[in-house]
Amino acid sequence: MNNIILSIKNLTVKYGTTVALKNISMEIAQNRITALIGPSGCGKSTLLRSLNRMNDLIEGASVSGQVLYRGEDIYAPSVDPVAVRLQIGMVFQKPNPFPKSIFENVAFGPKINGYRGDLGSLVKQSLQGAGLWEEVKDRLHDNAYALSGGQQQRLCIARALALQPEVLLLDEPCSALDPIATLRIEELIQELKEQLTIVIVTHNMQQASRIADYTAFFLSGELVEYGETEKVFTAPVDKRTEDYITGRFG
């Protein structure tokens, strides 16, 4: 693996008394796409949400172990989770634009974080980065709910890009979209890895094999197998990985 941007060490996450992730250790490569796969309830989304402390928002969630971002533990007591999320952005399963204009959606993050530059050009640049600019440039002040599902999801990506994060976490970003919209997002993700690191949770194994450089397979809160995508899909080491990717369960 080349440069490591995130290093997860002995991470255990519990919701109340339910253990969602058991002692996970893995490293995420910079400017690469890492896919987290596995059946529902395997802990892949929990892991994703641990990487920018979104689990803090769930009552009863407790985390032990470390997540090192460029060598610094994001769970250290001195670390402000709000500052972590400035570096590590997130896009969710269902498109969740604010009931505001397209412009205001993209400008939201920079505005609340005291951005001092030219907001208009930042919004344009972010929408271009998400491949949405050409479609919306004449109606930036229309409500975001007027966009299609695929456009809304690219708006959410643009909104995350506007903070110029180092890492972008994607939680099944295509699960609510049709195949054409899905393809556009996949192309976009591949373009984005030039600038940032991407971790994507997906249900869709074809999607993982199409876009990811690395793939991690989870089962019942454990990391079963992790490596280069091609290896994981063509020559899995663990029998359970093979069973899952060949469709024997899941």
Next chain:
Amino acid sequence: MMAGNSNARSWSERIIEVLLAAAVSVSILTTIGIVVSLVGETTGFFREVSLVEFFTAKEWTPLFTPAHYGIAPLVAGTFLVTVIAIAVAAPLGIASAIYLSEYASVKVRRVIKPILEILVGIPTVVYGYFALTFITPIIRHILPDTDVFNALSAGIVMGIMLIPMISSLSEDAMTAVPRSLREAAYALSATKLEVALKVVIPAAISGIVASFILAFSRAIGETMIVTLAAGGTPNLTINPLESIQTMTAFIVQIILGEAPFGSIEYQSVFAVAFVLFLLTLSLNIIGHWIVRRYREVY
């Protein structure tokens, strides 16, 4: 045999239906009755007093000679107390709603919500007594020129009474804002306060405004607090430290007094009540209309 059974069943079903419909009609008929009696006596009143005098004269002295019938001082008194009450209740109600919906843990909410609901159950006469014997002395201690009966004391206490109403309705509106919008904001590095002020409140704004309007309407119709604490002096003023009289307090005064049945003083009560009825009715309609519109968003 089977036919007989189903026949008996359909009869009992029918009787139950009629009984339930009768229960509904009690409140509907009562409302109609109220409107009819209001309109009847009000027309009698306006045979003696012109609409122009009623709406433009600046004095309300039905029990003196010469009697003046300008409703302005009563409306002014009512709005003075109401504005003070909303000025107290709106910020405190919104702040409690934000606390309950965004900050409080499930445990804390489980304790605080019932306590707030108890506040709703306190009889208004208790609030009125509290205003007169507790709040008024404090105000007079700070501002010695204040009248014993004054709009400020009644307004403050009425505001306290309205806090749970605004808080509870606003909290419902805020809780209805989808969690996904909050998560979107948190993921964009928003703080808890930014999420509340920039995402949750804008998304819940129609529900919050509706809670204000319903509280406003409740304040206009509130009777006991103002009767006990605000005084019985119709007074066209905006000074909250003076004694005033609200529309409701005037109605109480005349009904409990000696105005002979059918006299002009007696009828004036109905004219005032009719104005009050129209005011609260239109505010309720506006409030419910806003609530309904808001429901269509999600």
